[in-house]
Amino acid sequence: MNSAVQDHVLCGWRLRSEIDLPELPPWRGDERAPEIEFVLGEVPANFEAPVLKTPIAQVDAAGRIRFGIEGVCDYLVENGNRITMAPVLRPEAPDIRLFLLGAGLGLLCHQRGIVPLHAAAVEVDGKAVLLAGPSGVGKSTLAAAFLDRGHRVLSDDVAPLDWSGPEPLILPSLQRIRLWRDSAERAGWSIDTLEPCRDDLQKFSKPLDTAHADAPLQPSALIHVFRRDERNSGIRFDRLRGVEAVQAMRQQIYRWRSLVGLIGRGDALRRVSQAAPLIPLHFSLRRPMRFRHLEETVDAVINAVREAV
Amino acid sequence: MSSITWLASYPRSGNTWMRLILWTLRHGRAVDLELLGDFGRMAINRQLLDTTLECDSGLLRAEEIEALRPAMHEAIAALKPHPLVKVHDAWRRTRDGRPVHDPAITQSTIYLIRDPRDVAVSWANFRDESLDCAIAYLANPNAVIGGGGQTILSLAPQHIGSWSTNAASWIDDSGLSPLVIRYEDMLADPQRWIGILVDYLGWPAPPEIIDLAVEATRFDRLRKLESETGFAERPASTASFFRAGRAEGWREVLSAAQAARIERDHAAMMARFGYR
Numbered sequence: 001m002n003s004a005v006q007d008h009v010l011c012g013w014r015l016r017s018e019i020d021l022p023e024l025p026p027w028r029g030d031e032r033a034p035e036i037e038f039v040l041g042e043v044p045a046n047f048e049a050p051v052l053k054t055p056i057a058q059v060d061a062a063g064r065i066r067f068g069i070e071g072v073c074d075y076l077v078e079n080g081n082r083i084t085m086a087p088v089l090r091p092e093a094p095d096i097r098l099f100l101l102g103a104g105l106g107l108l109c110h111q112r113g114i115v116p117l118h119a120a121a122v123e124v125d126g127k128a129v130l131l132a133g134p135s136g137v138g139k140s141t142l143a144a145a146f147l148d149r150g151h152r153v154l155s156d157d158v159a160p161l162d163w164s165g166p167e168p169l170i171l172p173s174l175q176r177i178r179l180w181r182d183s184a185e186r187a188g189w190s191i192d193t194l195e196p197c198r199d200d201l202q203k204f205s206k207p208l209d210t211a212h213a214d215a216p217l218q219p220s221a222l223i224h225v226f227r228r229d230e231r232n233s234g235i236r237f238d239r240l241r242g243v244e245a246v247q248a249m250r251q252q253i254y255r256w257r258s259l260v261g262l263i264g265r266g267d268a269l270r271r272v273s274q275a276a277p278l279i280p281l282h283f284s285l286r287r288p289m290r291f292r293h294l295e296e297t298v299d300a301v302i303n304a305v306r307e308a309v
Numbered sequence: 310m311s312s313i314t315w316l317a318s319y320p321r322s323g324n325t326w327m328r329l330i331l332w333t334l335r336h337g338r339a340v341d342l343e344l345l346g347d348f349g350r351m352a353i354n355r356q357l358l359d360t361t362l363e364c365d366s367g368l369l370r371a372e373e374i375e376a377l378r379p380a381m382h383e384a385i386a387a388l389k390p391h392p393l394v395k396v397h398d399a400w401r402r403t404r405d406g407r408p409v410h411d412p413a414i415t416q417s418t419i420y421l422i423r424d425p426r427d428v429a430v431s432w433a434n435f436r437d438e439s440l441d442c443a444i445a446y447l448a449n450p451n452a453v454i455g456g457g458g459q460t461i462l463s464l465a466p467q468h469i470g471s472w473s474t475n476a477a478s479w480i481d482d483s484g485l486s487p488l489v490i491r492y493e494d495m496l497a498d499p500q501r502w503i504g505i506l507v508d509y510l511g512w513p514a515p516p517e518i519i520d521l522a523v524e525a526t527r528f529d530r531l532r533k534l535e536s537e538t539g540f541a542e543r544p545a546s547t548a549s550f551f552r553a554g555r556a557e558g559w560r561e562v563l564s565a566a567q568a569a570r571i572e573r574d575h576a577a578m579m580a581r582f583g584y585r
Binding site for chain 1: 355362364365370373380462
């Protein structure tokens with residue numbers, strides 16, 4: 001295996017992987033050593049003294065995280081730079097990459113001190129607007145609607161906030177958008193040509209190509225997306241400030257309980273309260289979830305951000 | 310480990326109404342629809358599922374979620390003191406034989422039952438479907454809510470079964486000996502039945518709090534609240550979550566043939582609970 005060929009770029013890091021990652025672009029940067037490694041190997045079935053244990057995930061006091069999807073793969077995430085995989089499926093199965101580049105990436109971020117937000121990130125006026133919320137609230141569908149309008153996309157699900165440098169930055173993550181069948185059809189995707197994220201799952205992945213923002217951007221706004229009862233017609237924005245903004249952001253930390261397991265509740269809360277003010281604007285957005293309201297939602301987001309700047 | 314109270318019923322049988330009553334009893338003040346929030350939500354609510362598992366449940370297949378449900382309920386029982394969990398699923402076992410709603414982590418179980426002729430009318434309205442569709446749905450022992458998989462729903466799939474098998478699964482098969490409350494009895498004499506309920510649950514509830522719960526959850530009040538603030542749990546298919554909230558409304562809606570079909574489909578269970 002020629003490792004130079006195998007190296008990829010992920011969030012700006014040089015990544016070396018023992019499994020193929022067709023969704024990631026090749027590394028074209030300098031000759032630095034890889035910053036992240038994905039390897040095949042053994043993953044302990046259980047940690048001896050986990051500080052967090054759920055039916056899927058475990059965290060131990062040494063800061064290691066294991067998670068497993070039965071029948072798919074077990075993963076061990078260590079040191080912020082290494083994920084070991086013990087696949088049950090063949091290593092090239094898309095299912096393995098799905099959890100590797102989703103949960104795996106988010107957990108690596110936590111170990112690296114980067115704040116992964118459960119948010120899609122789109123470019124508006126040269127900065128990143130984050131559309132945050134739990135699964136099913138419409139993050140990717142909104143990101144696809146921004147894409148239709150010519151906005152570049154940094155991420156459709158997990159947006160890493162790197163606040164270690166002089167300026168806070170949202171890192172570009174995966175060069176794809178994933179949509180459930182109904183949203184993909186609305187967006188006019190030809191589903192037959194796309195790879196399902198997993199067999200038997202009606203969720204499809206589409207490469208972003210040039211529509212992917214390939215460099216980090218400063219964040220301009222964190223928008224918490226909620227569903228609104230249809231009868232309260234219209235779209236409602238509320239500006240969040242101070243403690244309210246911090247509390248809302250804490251709800252959007254991807255894998256919050258794992259972070260608490262890694263560094264303790266006090267430090268996890270401190271991390272959020274220090275990172276939140278680095279994002280200039282915080283809003284809640286309540287909107288009817290029907291597809292016919294998508295266009296006006298995109299307009300409303302752009303207007304809200306521009307007016308507040 | 311603290312243990313779960315299951316609030317189980319077939320859909321449209323007063324489960325949310327009962328959550329509002331229990332909220333008022335527990336908090337000692339009149340509930341409104343926005344306060345209800347996560348109180349007594351379903352365990353398969355997507356957000357709760359993701360937090361409990363630390364996983365994107367939307368990326369799991371339906372059968373993987375089903376296999377994880379016993380462990381997930383265990384995790385919920387360990388996380389919160391005495392959680393109240395709403396269920397429309399039938400009581401059942403996973404493919405490897407584990408009870409999904411395990412007696413080992415159960416503190417108490419309430420099963421609400423309602424005349425299937427009224428349930429059919431309410432379900433047709435709720436889903437914006439024909440009465441005949443609703444009647445066939447109530448008779449389907451393999452009925453699953455949210456099993457289509459075309460989109461991500463706010464709830465994971467629920468295996469509810471038919472109206473009769475749902476009731477039998479909880480009342481006869483589960484070994485949980487639920488307190489069974491008829492919706493119609495609750496409507497006719499709420500003071501008495503809330504009294505029975507709090508005795509069963511072991512909740513302290515002085516008479517004035519029971520009176521408050523009755524007043525705060527009258528259907529005319531709930532309808533008014535819903536018209537003012539909306540209700541986050543209302544699906545887009547129905548104009549209002551809270552409808553008439555009365556018994557025997559079916560007599561003005563169902564044809565004789567439609568009523569007869571329901572009576573034939575569910576004869577044994579209807580006779581058992583006095584639905585003539």
